[in-house]
Amino acid sequence: MSALALTATDGSARTGTLRTAHGEVRLPAFMPVGTHAAVKAVHPAEVRACGADILLCNAYHLALRPGADLIDRLGGLQELMRWDGPILTDSGGYQLVSLDGVASIDDEGATFVSPYDGSRLRVTPEEAVALQARLGADVIMCLDHPVAYGAAAAVAAEATERTHRWAERCRRAHPGRDRHLLFGIAQGGFDATERRRSAEVVAGLDFDGVAIGGLALGEPPPVMEAMARAALERIPGGVPRYVMGLGTDAELLAMVGAGVDMFDCVLPTRLARNGTALTCGGRLSLRRAAHRDDLRPLEAGCPCPACAGGFSRAYLRHLFAAGEILAHRLLSLHNLTHLGGLMVGARTAIACGRFAGYRREVLAGLAGGPDSLPAAAVAEARTLGYTPAP
Template sequence: MAQISFEKLGQDGKARTGVIHTTRGDIRTPAFMPVGTAATVKAMMPESVAATGADILLGNTYHLMLRPTAERIARLGGLHKFMNWDKPILTDSGGFQVMSLADLRKLTERGVTFKSHIDGSKHEITPERSMEIQALLGSDIVMCFDECPALPADRDRIATSMELSMRWAKRSKEAFGDRPGHALFGIQQGGLEQDLRGQSAEALREIGFDGYAVGGLAVGEGQEAMFGCLDYAPDQLPEDKPRYLMGVGKPDDIVGAVKRGIDMMDCVLPSRSGRTGQVFTRAGVLNIKNARHADDPRPLDENCACPACTKYSRAYLHHVFRSQEMISGMLLTWHNLRYFQDIMDGMRQAIAAGTFAAWEQDFHAGRAQGDIEPL
């Protein structure tokens, strides 16, 4: 069984397109990974997620270890079988969720102890335990255990945190061991400090990973600061491995990240927005709960091939949202996920053709024009 490998197929400026080959199928890059927090992409059937064009899903180590537990999932045949998804799965390490969700957490050199946000029970995640949980889940791409400080934070705090994450990265690699067919990604930290990001990248290169993530962004610093960091951070990571920007993002964040050399992203935005009536289209964002849609027989986006657009009117989608019918979240999530995958597909084709700059211009112009005029 071969290790996971990355094949670069084209480059236009810093934007790259390629394929990550895994034992469960190929991941076309740039890739957007829908988030299946609790072993499901909310409001979606797994086959529907695949139909939107997704090659890989993300699962959350923190949520799954608390409920139903990694041990139970392993007994039931692993995460792929458990959630009926036969393509690749990437699991995060649990570090970010511990930071953002857990109560009363305590950080030491060994790891993090915390109280569950579900029932208050006490738990510990160390680099070793994170690797064990992710092995029990059976994910194809495993993330190192790291600490992610919220921004803004002072330089000393960011430096201390980055250095701890690098020591944990080394322990993660040792604990991961030799697992043919599974990959381990290191996570670059260092906030918005170019030299600290450089030190982090150097430490990760020395340890050696199958892929590299840019961590610690999309945590409150704003798009301008994030792009400023992405102007150099991906360049500090190995050229021949996939680069993953964690937790991003909005459509224009995604395009800006790919332009700067990022290959993989994930975000809850398309599914979370779908459940709250926020719809992403080629002409910008619309809110289905607005009264202007109540009598509108037109589709959300006439250029979209998803079921919400090809089979239902804005009037219907407005009605089921206002009536709090389950089909509302299902259809709007399907549409949003399809729109995000269409962006990725458009970028892959444009990079391969060497027309990325023109594609990007059209993308921004389309979104700037705003929604169609009301009837």
């Protein structure tokens, strides 16, 4: 039985739930990233309160430190992290691109050199799946081989073929549809025909879900969107669809409109640590001198602990200047609440058959600046649950 239960569609956009061993995930869903088994500076209960149903952890990093066997002995990721919801683990394929020079690839698998102690970690497709199961992941990702934007066509084609062979081996190694769902990853470089072909091959392997990988690797946003749309053409509607590594509000809503169900990105917490708040009127940088005596909250109407708690931009700016980690915490909570609200708005709008209008309002708000009237209206709509315009 499929783990996906759709409750409404609006054009290509859809809403519903993904069933996992640790509960249901409301779709479309944004997954905060907890690379090392923690969403940086945020308590799990706070992550939940920001609207997240599911987290992403990185199997590659956790296998190196503290090690899968230790995590298994300590009761698994959920027990260790005190997070009682679902967890999706990334296989390590992304690190084959991002850690250029510390990983080598052959047809049998990948070899990583630990940045912590220089030791070697050998991962085959079968071992990647077993490793994630040992960590206790609800959603296991196949080992894949992405390529950076600008890679030669022959290099991308070879990586895509390898990804397909590895997907078959992962599929044989793990039955899926049990405690651990198994998602395949489609690649195809930056060629639309290859993207379609890869999505068709991977979708044909009958995974519990299909991810589109190898995007957000330096390509311009229109290329990213075109590649994702090409792949989506070949992923059947009854299969959960996940685009890895996105993104901005505009990217997320473009992809929700194209029928994508799941996303992950380090952006909200990384921006928070740089003093940047995501708002319905676009990004707000606390580094700007204009906020030195600005007593307004980051965003009027935002229910997060920073805004609802009465913390001013002036105070937060001061905390950043003083290097106080409370600033990182409060901005992370705000940014995660912002993306949680974006998804609440999307789900509600799809259920009301008003997704196109919702997307237009969000984009108009983003164009208006952090304190514009449309942005304030969008923020309020998200807090209350989106009400369709007449």
